[in-house]
Structure formats: C-alpha cells, structure tokens
Amino acid sequence: MTTLIKNVTVVSDGKSLKTNVLIEDGFFVNVDADNEALPSDVDETLDAEGCFLLPGIIDDHVHFRQPGLTQKADMASESRAAAAGGVTTFFDMPNTVPQTTSLEALEEKFAIAATDSIVNYSFFFGATNDNADLFARLDPHRIPGIKLFMGASTGNMLVDRRQSLDRIFSTATMPVMTHCEDTAMMNANMAEAKRLYGDDPDVTHHPDIRSREACIECTRLAVELARQHHTRLHVAHISTKEELQLFEPHDDNITAEAVIAHLMFSAEDYITKGTRIKCNPAVKTADDREALRQAIADGRISVIGTDHAPHLLADKHGGCAKAASGMPSIQYSLCSMLELVDKGYISMTRLVELMCHNPARIFGVSRRGYIRPGYKADCVLVRKGTPWTVTDGDVLSKCGWTPLTGHQFSWRVERTICNGKTIYADGKIQDTTAGEAVRFRE
Numbered sequence: 001m002t003t004l005i006k007n008v009t010v011v012s013d014g015k016s017l018k019t020n021v022l023i024e025d026g027f028f029v030n031v032d033a034d035n036e037a038l039p040s041d042v043d044e045t046l047d048a049e050g051c052f053l054l055p056g057i058i059d060d061h062v063h064f065r066q067p068g069l070t071q072k073a074d075m076a077s078e079s080r081a082a083a084a085g086g087v088t089t090f091f092d093m094p095n096t097v098p099q100t101t102s103l104e105a106l107e108e109k110f111a112i113a114a115t116d117s118i119v120n121y122s123f124f125f126g127a128t129n130d131n132a133d134l135f136a137r138l139d140p141h142r143i144p145g146i147k148l149f150m151g152a153s154t155g156n157m158l159v160d161r162r163q164s165l166d167r168i169f170s171t172a173t174m175p176v177m178t179h180c181e182d183t184a185m186m187n188a189n190m191a192e193a194k195r196l197y198g199d200d201p202d203v204t205h206h207p208d209i210r211s212r213e214a215c216i217e218c219t220r221l222a223v224e225l226a227r228q229h230h231t232r233l234h235v236a237h238i239s240t241k242e243e244l245q246l247f248e249p250h251d252d253n254i255t256a257e258a259v260i261a262h263l264m265f266s267a268e269d270y271i272t273k274g275t276r277i278k279c280n281p282a283v284k285t286a287d288d289r290e291a292l293r294q295a296i297a298d299g300r301i302s303v304i305g306t307d308h309a310p311h312l313l314a315d316k317h318g319g320c321a322k323a324a325s326g327m328p329s330i331q332y333s334l335c336s337m338l339e340l341v342d343k344g345y346i347s348m349t350r351l352v353e354l355m356c357h358n359p360a361r362i363f364g365v366s367r368r369g370y371i372r373p374g375y376k377a378d379c380v381l382v383r384k385g386t387p388w389t390v391t392d393g394d395v396l397s398k399c400g401w402t403p404l405t406g407h408q409f410s411w412r413v414e415r416t417i418c419n420g421k422t423i424y425a426d427g428k429i430q431d432t433t434a435g436e437a438v439r440f441r442e
C-alpha cells in the first residue's frame, strides 16, 4: 500500500517545508519528494494544498479507564477520540481497576489494547509503597516508564513513605513520571474548608484546597530526590508559576509536562464551567496559566500531554469533596495548541517538539514522533479555515462532554494516519485496525 501526500507543508525536525511525502507499507519512504520525480503508480494520492503535515501526536498522559472503570471510558472509545484529535500514540496511566502495579495487570492492558485500540499504545507501570522489586522484571522495550503518585488522586495509589520514595528513585532505570501534590497539606486545607463552608465546599475553593503550596512542596521534593539518586524524572502536569523555577530549560534528566487544562483554563472559568474543569492538580490563576504558556516556549516545559481523564457528568455533581476530578481533552489537544501558535506563544515547529519529538525522545520511543524516512508513518494533516464551535455532540469519548463546549477553533484535524493507514478523515473514524504496541529504546 502506497500513499502520496502532495503539496503539503511538512513540519518536523525544526523545519517547515512545502513538499510531497510518500508512504509505503506503513513507513515514510520519502519525505521531500521532487515534483518531477513523483511516482505515478501509487494506490492513493492526497492533494493537501493548504494543509500542514505534523508527526502524529504522542500523548504521554491519558486515563482510558480500562479495565475496571469502563462506564466512564474504554480503549475503543478513547482511542477513537484520540484519532479524531490527531493523536496516534498514547501512554495510559496505572490508576485503573485493578491498578497496573503487577506484571499480570500490565499484560492484561496490552491484551485489551491489541484488540480494541485504533491508535498506538503503551502503559506506565504504577509504583506502590512496596513493589520496587518488580522494576527489574519490566521490559524497557515495551513501556515508557514508572508512574508514581506522590499525592493522592483518582484511585488512591499514594506513595508517601520516604523510605519507599528513596527506593523507587534509586531502583528505577526507566523514567519516573510523578504526580506531585503534598497530601498532608491538602488534607489540612480540606478540613479547614469543610469547617468554613460545610461538607462539600463549592468548586471555586478547589485551588485553595489542592493548593499551589502543596504542588510546589511536592515537586521540590521530587526534583531533590531525582538529583540525589540520579533518576530520570518527568514531573506531570505542572500547574504553578513557582514550580517552573525548579526546571532548567532543555535539561533532559529532569523534565516537566504541562497539560491542556492548565494551558487553556484559569480560576475565572470555575464560575462558568464549574466542576467540568475540576482536575488534580487544580486549575489555578490566570497568572499561572500565562507563566505555563511562557514556559512551553522557553523550554522549561518539555512535553504537552493531555491528562485526558474522562468522568460521566453524573460523577461531576457536587463540589470539592464530592465531584470527581478530571476531564476529557484528547480530541481537542492539538487544536488547542494550534490556537496558542496563532496567539504567538509558540511556533509550529515548537508545537511539534512539545507534542511529538520530545515525548518520543524523553521516553525513547522507537521510530515514531518525526516525519523521517524509515520512521513509522504516523502523521496528522491540519488546516486552518472558517472558525467552528465545539459541542458536546461532537465528542467521541464515552463520557459525551467536553469542557471546551462553546469554544471556537479555527484549526481542524483533516486526516489522521497511523502506521500508514487513514484512521480519521472527513469527520469520521476510518480504519480501526492500525494500532500497534509502541517499542522503546531500540
């Protein structure tokens, strides 16, 4: 099977170049083909005049909820939402039921994804207070790394003993990705909020309970432990201005991720969006959001993930104590970041570094994340045009809603190609057989 994409602006490796791209049997074979030398016997020709071709997005942080929480989401539904958003690879987090903290649970996820996921996949292994012995038995060619909850969130996987943390940081040879929020501080804040506002404080108090201090304190500890033990550390979802000071631009040993919620929303949005934007760590001030947008440009943030974490709207009732934390975001992550390109925060080439090259590089993904000859043909065609408005009805995630309802985008995902197969085009899911297990460090 050969596909020729003609007259397209290819964005990869720090360059943006109008050219023609040839895909054969799932791989890019020519990513800068001369007009004169185009093959005539291809199976499929796409004239992509006016489109940009980016590497398929690698989302290093999703919660697809399977197994165990499939009333909220599953790999079939969420991988379709990914495809519609231009995401061709996801790394799923271990707070499912059962938790992905044993080798058996990890294998179960690979088996589900092999039949159900329409995009490429892999899974973080979850650290607990006492499973560091298993790290040596994990295959570094199959998984991106270890996920560590240094702070309680959905599906309590909290690791809080200092001794356990030292053991995890000193034992891990793969990257350790942390959720950093100090649980003792948050518990104290919650007790105080309940005393002042009753058993279920209004969601506007969420950033005071899951406070900036709790994030800063815990991220500081993670960075300190990584320095001490020479661990490859990737801190998930940085949400405050102060935490950004803990990272050096373009330091490949200690890296940070920003996620869509903190880049798109601010505390002012609690008034209109309520618990739809309740997530952990909490969405903080407009000032924090601005600092994060600066940091994706200057290199202190290396990766943009989604923290796609769907819940049914029924789970979103109530306030700080009762409403679930997390929101879907994978279908609109690329369009959201293209909006930040239009606003002048980042260039298109920087977007590609943050969403494709860097997750590939940091986790050692084999032959994906770039538009290069010999690499797997994962790519997405995007076009800027007449603005369109997001509605809950467009959402392919099982939960059927998005915090971006009513938002206008001027960019669209026209087509998503995964391993050379078109998985999304003309507003619809196409091939559903393309997804593969991602390989690492080869």
Ligand SMILES: [Zn+2]
Pocket (backbone or CB within 6 Å): 061, 062, 063, 093, 307, 309
């Ligand atoms: Zn998460």
